[in-house]
Amino acid sequence: xxxxxxxxxxxxxxxxxxxxEMIQRYGLRGLVLDVDETLVPISTxxxxxxxxxxxxxxxxxxxLWLVSNNLSQTxxxxxxxxxxxxxxxxxxxxxxxxxxxxxxxxxxxVHQVGMVGDRLFTDVLAGNRLGMFTILVEPMxxxxxxxxxxxxxxxxxxxxxxxxxxxxxxxxxQQNDTQRNRNT
Numbered sequence: 001x002x003x004x005x006x007x008x009x010x011x012x013x014x015x016x017x018x019x020x021e022m023i024q025r026y027g028l029r030g031l032v033l034d035v036d037e038t039l040v041p042i043s044t045x046x047x048x049x050x051x052x053x054x055x056x057x058x059x060x061x062x063x064l065w066l067v068s069n070n071l072s073q074t075x076x077x078x079x080x081x082x083x084x085x086x087x088x089x090x091x092x093x094x095x096x097x098x099x100x101x102x103x104x105x106x107x108x109x110v111h112q113v114g115m116v117g118d119r120l121f122t123d124v125l126a127g128n129r130l131g132m133f134t135i136l137v138e139p140m141x142x143x144x145x146x147x148x149x150x151x152x153x154x155x156x157x158x159x160x161x162x163x164x165x166x167x168x169x170x171x172x173x174q175q176n177d178t179q180r181n182r183n184t
Contacts, residue, residue, distance in 0.1 A: 034117035
C-alpha cells in the first residue's frame with residue numbers, strides 16, 4: 001500500500017516552488033494540477049498573481065490540465081478560464097478515470113505526466129495508481145488568513161507514514177533518484 005501513497009517528489013512547500021528546472025529534470029511533458037488547496041484556497045475563486053505568473057512560466061514547457069474533485073462548474077470553470085487551461089471537474093480521485101482522460105488529451109506517455117496535488121489519499125493515490133509522476137505540495141493558504149489547520153491531511157500524512165511512505169522532501173527525492181537510476 002505504501003507504494004501507492006509514496007509521492008515521487010515531496011516539495012514541502014506550495015506549488016509555486018515547483019520550477020521549470022525541476023519539471024525538466026524529471027522529464028515531464030505535462031502536468032495535471034489539482035485546484036482546491038493546491039492552486040487556490042478552497043474558500044475563494046480568486047487567483048493570486050503569483051499563480052498566474054507561475055502558470056504562464058510553465059506553459060512554454062509543459063501541457064497543463066486542471067482536474068478537480070470539486071463539482072462547482074461555476075467556480076472551477078472560472079479558475080480554468082482565468083488561467084486559460086483546460087479542466088475536468090468531479091474527478092472523484094482516487095479514481096483514475098478523469099486523470100486518464102486528461103493524460104489522453106495531452107497525448108503523452110503517462111509516466112511523462114505529473115500529478116500535482118496537496119492530498120495523499122486523492123491526488124497522490126490516483127496518480128500513482130495510473131503510473132503518473134506524483135508531486136505532493138503543501139496546501140495553498142490565503143495571505144489574509146492565519147495558517148489553517150488541515151485535520152484530514154494530517155491524518156493522511158500520519159497513516160501514510162505508518163504504512164511506510166516517506167514524506168520528507170529530501171528523502172523522497174533521493175529515494176526516487178536512486179530507484180530511477182536502478183531502472184535505467
